[in-house]
Amino acid sequence: MEPIFPLHEEVVNRYCGYPVCVVMQDGSRHIGILSSCGGGKVLLNAEAGGLEANVTQLQAPVSKKKKSGKGKKELPHQSVQPQAQAQTQAYPYDPYYYGPQPYYPWGGALALDFALIAFLFLLL
Structure with a gap:
């Protein structure tokens, strides 16, 4: 330790x-990967995008059908809506993957107040 x-x-x-x-300062110890330090906070074990992983779902865009005038009919090729592509993943090749949730040996993301830190050690 340095x-x-x-x-x-x-x-x-x-x-x-x-x-x-x-x-x-209260004697508690936290071990993890230093993600960032700024704004009076020290972040440990944070993902690349910040503290939490963003989860988004692909959805097909919803389009409202407008009523066309009398006598007008929609042709079949005009009513085709774009479809969301399915995302599939074969075996997840991650050395820390155990079951449905990945395993993080350092624990979850943690934000610490910089002013409350008494000592900081680099683990070699």
Whole structure:
């Protein structure tokens, strides 16, 4: 373990992506991968997009059918709606994948207040 000193956001931000041990002023310890440091917060184990993974679903766009004038008929090729493509995934080739949920050895995402950190150690 190597201490990260001085505890300034610019210094700590250099170690993003490395495993660290954070000791808080109340004595609690947190171990994880340093994701980012800024705005008075230290983020551990955060995904690339932030604290939480964004889950989106593909849906076909909903179009409202307008009533056409009398005597006008829609041709079959005019009423074709775009369809959402199905996303399939074969065997997930991830070394930490165990069952329906992936396994994260460092735990879930965690945001810590930078002012409450007493010590920060780089785990080698």
